[in-house]
Amino acid sequence: MKVTLIEKIRxxxxxxxxxFKPEKQVTWEAGQHIFLKIxxxxxxxxxxxxxxxxxxxxxxxxxxxxSRFDIEKGSSFKKALLKLKTGSAVEAFNLRGNFTIKDLKAKYVFIAGGIGITPYRSILLDLINKDRSPDIVLLYCCKAEGIIFKxxxxxxxxxxxxxxxxxxIEPKLINGEIIKNKVPDFKERIFYISGPLIMVKIVEEILSKLNIGKSSILKDYFPGYE
Ligand SMILES: Cc1cc2nc3c(=O)[nH]c(=O)nc-3n(C[C@H](O)[C@H](O)[C@H](O)COP(=O)(O)OP(=O)(O)OC[C@H]3O[C@@H](n4cnc5c(N)ncnc54)[C@H](O)[C@@H]3O)c2cc1C
Structure with missing residues (x-):
């Protein structure tokens, strides 16, 4: 499907x-991802x-x-994306992913590392739009100068x-004590983790030490940032 860039926001x-405006109406589930070809x-x-x-x-x-842009060391793809002019069309395909909310009666802990906040913006706005209100605690690990969607x-x-x-906020990093402190009923919740691969692995280890079973954890890791 062709999608046309209509706005770029810093x-x-x-x-x-x-x-991007799709050439024809498209539906997706909040939390899913797509491929872009540039x-x-x-x-x-x-x-x-x-x-x-x-x-x-x-x-x-x-x-x-x-997305995040490393002006000096960034890939040629990111340079091309950043240079894209409004009105330009690119190819988008393979809309899919299971980082979505399945059980509206469950209680959740959403953990985001930096750019990993992206699915939660979509999921939270979607829940609000549908007038749903599952109990959610969002733990957002980020740099003071880089709080996306604050x-x-x-x-x-x-x-x-x-x-x-x-x-x-860095230099503070997520750990078991923070989870116990901020989410006293953490044992009753489903954990979603989204961020760079290294951060997702660290959080998984923390959750394992807190005896959270794998069936209560859903992950969405972003390779390419390590
Ligand atoms: C399901 C899923 C969802 C994702 N969602 C997002 C999202 O919402 N936002 C997002 O930004 N990313 C997302 N990603 C990751 C995204 O696909 C890219 O892998 C990531 O943005 C890094 O992009 P890049 O490779 O262009 O590197 P860049 O972002 O340009 O650079 C990252 C670092 O990689 C190094 N690097 C750059 N180019 C090269 C090279 N040619 N060879 C070796 N090292 C290099 C540099 O050190 C640089 O600092 C997602 C990935 C998956 C699988």
């Missing part, structure tokens, strides 16, 4: 969101295709993706009692 110093001159060994979580919610209709997250937390957000 979220933080090095994070941008790109809003042919460009002299692609490096990482090539011309990347997965991105869709950071927009299905009711927003346009497909947004949000305005909309704060707005949602202020408005909806079922959502609690705790920012874990």
């Amino acid at each position: 979220e933080t110093q090095d994070i941008y969101s790109f809003i 042919p460009h001159p002299n692609p490096d060994n990482r090539g011309i295709i990347r997965h991105f979580t869709i950071s927009s919610a299905p009711f927003e209709k346009n497909i947004s993706i949000t 305005d909309i997250l704060d707005e949602m937390e202020n408005k909806y009692k079922w959502l609690k957000i705790h920012y874990i």
Whole structure:
């Protein structure tokens, strides 16, 4: 499917969101991802295709993706994406993924590492749009200067009692004590973890030490950032 860039938003110093209008109406489940193909001159060994979580919610209709850009060491793909002009069309395909909410009666802990916040923006907005209110605690590990979507997250937390957000700002790192402290009923909850692979692995180890079974954990890791 062809998607046309209609807006580019600078979220933080090095994070941008790109809003694409699909050529025809498309549906997806909040938390899913899509592949983008951006042919460009002299692609490096990482090539011309990347997965991105869709950071927009299905009711927003346009497909947004949000990504981090390393101006010096970044890939040729990211350079081409950042240079994309509004009005340009690219190929998007393979919309899929199971990092979605299955049980609306369950209680959740969402853990995000930096750019891993992308699926939660979509999931939370989708729940609000559908008037659903599962009990959710979001633990968002980030740098003080890089809190992506802070305005909309704060707005949602202020408005909806079922959502609690705790920012874990570097140099503080997530650990078992923080989880026990911020989420006293953590044993009754399903854990979602989203972020760079190394962060997801560390959180999995922490959860294993807290005796959280694998069946209570769903992961979405973003390779390429290690
Ligand atoms: C299910 C899923 C969902 C995802 N969702 C998102 C998302 O929402 N947002 C997002 O940003 N990413 C997401 N990703 C990851 C994304 O697909 C890319 O892998 C990631 O953004 C890194 O992009 P990049 O390879 O272009 O490297 P860059 O982001 O440009 O660079 C990252 C680092 O890799 C190194 N590097 C860059 N190019 C090369 C090279 N050619 N060879 C060796 N090292 C290099 C550099 O040290 C650089 O600092 C997702 C991945 C998956 C599987």
